[in-house]
Structures are given as structure tokens and as C-alpha cells.
Amino acid sequence: MVASVEPLYLDSGNSRLKWSYETEAGVFKDDIELCTFAVSHQIKxxxxxTVTARYTSNTLKALLPSIAVHEVSVLNHYLGLELAYEDVTKLGVDRWLNMLAVIGESTRCAKIVVSMGTAMTVDVINQKTRHVGGYIVPGLTTQILSLSERASALPVVEVIGSTALGVNTLECIGNGVLKSASSLVEVLAKEWRAEHAVVTVTGGDGLLLSESLDVQHDYRANLIFEGMRAYWLAHLNT
Structure with a gap:
């Protein structure tokens, strides 16, 4: 196999190590899978x-010493995106990359970027490409686990995708957490209607949220990798 100049993109989230390479994407279950893939594809x-200490540039260099590793850091005004945070190093790099993925689209529209994972994050970018702020709330599973831990009589349930009023405890919990998440996005979309807000949904539970939303939106499972590619292309040209 001929070595490619295309990098291997890695997203180390709170629960999974996701990857994207050329036209493929997936999840590495462990270090063995990561190393095997990198060697077999002659990754350079x-x-x-990363938002965890498990995978950093240093830990990856220890695993794969012959491969160059570039760890993405949040930068203000990168690709024209002005950030709301006074200390931009405190903004999650995953949130930033998701925003980079959408800022070049529909320049006369505000953007609402929603990532549904362990945490649900929401970020708003106005028509002037300024990040005006966002929300961080517990994700669907995190809410359910928290309920069960705090109230032992409440079971851990699976969210099945309905937001209808529940007629038993399982439905009340599962449908309720999904309804709360979808309502947050729908209310925010209405608040930003004057700027013709475009809603983009991503994340591990993004499809569940997408299917429950009553507002026009795009679901993009690999949004963070779109942002990483935009970041890397600009980095190479600087």
C-alpha cells in the first residue's frame, strides 16, 4: 500500500475515540485497533x-513514535470566527471545530450548532460570524443516569425517540429527557428566527434528537471531522 499524505483525524471525546480517514470514519475500540490501522494504512x-487526558499528543507519540501528531488548539478569529469566551482556551475544542465546519455556509444566516453526546452543547454564531455564546447541559444518557443515582426508585431506561407524554415510568423518563433537549433547540431557533438561523445537529445521540425536532435543520454525523479538515487545510496554508 502506498503511503498517503491524508492525515488520520482523531476525535477523543468523553466516551469514544472516533476516527476519520479519507472517505471512511468509525470508532477505535482500543489502542490495538488504532495502532493496527495506523500501521496498515502507513499513516504519516x-x-x-481531544477533551480527555487519555489521548494527547504525548500519549499518541508514545504509542506511535514514527507518526507526526498535531493536537488542535482553540484559536480566536481563526477562519474569521470571533469567540465569545474571554479565555478561549476554556472553550471545548470539539465545540470550536463544530463551529468551524459551518461558518463558511449561508453567510447571511445565524448558525445554531448542537452536539448531543455525554453533554449536550449548543453554540450560536450570529450573521457577523461572531460566536455569541452557548449552553452546556447533560446529555440524554447522563440525565437518565443522574435520575437513577439520585432517585433509586427510578430505573435506567433507553431513549426510543418519542417525545409523547408517557403513560408509564419508562416512557415518562425516556420521552421526557428527549423532549427537554428538543424543546431547548426549538425555542432557541425561534429566538434567532430574525437572523434566519440554520440549525445543525451532530453527536452520538444526534440522530435521536434530529428525529424529534420540529424545526428545519441538518443532521451531520461527522461534523467535527468537517471542522478538522477545514482547520487543517487553513493550517497548512499559513
Missing amino acids: QIVLS
């Missing part, structure tokens, strides 16, 4: 987004 460069 890794571009890493």
Missing part, C-alpha cells in the same frame, strides 16, 4: 482533537 500524520 495524525490530527487530534
Whole structure:
């Protein structure tokens, strides 16, 4: 196999190590899968987004010493995106990359970027490409686990995709957490209607949220990798 100049993109989230390479994407279950893939595909460069200490540029260099590793850091005004945070290093790199993925689209519209994972994050970008702020709330599973831990009589349930009023405890919990998440997005979309807000949904539970939303939106499962590619292309041209 001929070595490619295309980097291996890695997203180390709170619960999974996701990857994207050329036209493929997936999840590495462990270090063995990661190393096997990197060697078999003759990877020369890794571009890493991480919100955990498990995978950093240093830990990856220890695993794969012959491969160059570039760890993405949040930068203000990158690709024209002005950030709301006074200390931009405190903004999650995953949130930033998701925003980079959409800022070049529909320039006369505000953007609402929603990522549904362990945490649900929501970020709003106005028509002037300024990040005006966002929300971080517990994700669907996190809410359910928290309820069960705090109230032992409440079971851990699976969210099945309905937001209808529940007629038993399982439905009341599962439908309720999904309804709360979808309502947050729908209310925010209405608040930003004057700026013709475009809603984009991503994340591990993004499809569940997408199917429950009553507002026009796009669901993009690999949004963070779109942002990473935009970041890396600009980085190479600087």
C-alpha cells in the first residue's frame, strides 16, 4: 500500500475515540485497533482533537513514535470566527471545530450548532460570524443516569425517540429527557428566527434528537471531522 499524505483525524471525546480517514470514519475500540490501522494504512500524520487526558499528543507519540501528531488548539478569529469566551482556551475544542465546519455556509444566516453526546452543547454564531455564546447541559444518557443515582426508585431506561407524554415510568423518563433537549433547540431557533438561523445537529445521540425536532435543520454525523479538515487545510496554508 502506498503511503498517503491524508492525515488520520482523531476525535477523543468523553466516551469514544472516533476516527476519520479519507472517505471512511468509525470508532477505535482500543489502542490495538488504532495502532493496527495506523500501521496498515502507513499513516504519516495524525490530527487530534481531544477533551480527555487519555489521548494527547504525548500519549499518541508514545504509542506511535514514527507518526507526526498535531493536537488542535482553540484559536480566536481563526477562519474569521470571533469567540465569545474571554479565555478561549476554556472553550471545548470539539465545540470550536463544530463551529468551524459551518461558518463558511449561508453567510447571511445565524448558525445554531448542537452536539448531543455525554453533554449536550449548543453554540450560536450570529450573521457577523461572531460566536455569541452557548449552553452546556447533560446529555440524554447522563440525565437518565443522574435520575437513577439520585432517585433509586427510578430505573435506567433507553431513549426510543418519542417525545409523547408517557403513560408509564419508562416512557415518562425516556420521552421526557428527549423532549427537554428538543424543546431547548426549538425555542432557541425561534429566538434567532430574525437572523434566519440554520440549525445543525451532530453527536452520538444526534440522530435521536434530529428525529424529534420540529424545526428545519441538518443532521451531520461527522461534523467535527468537517471542522478538522477545514482547520487543517487553513493550517497548512499559513
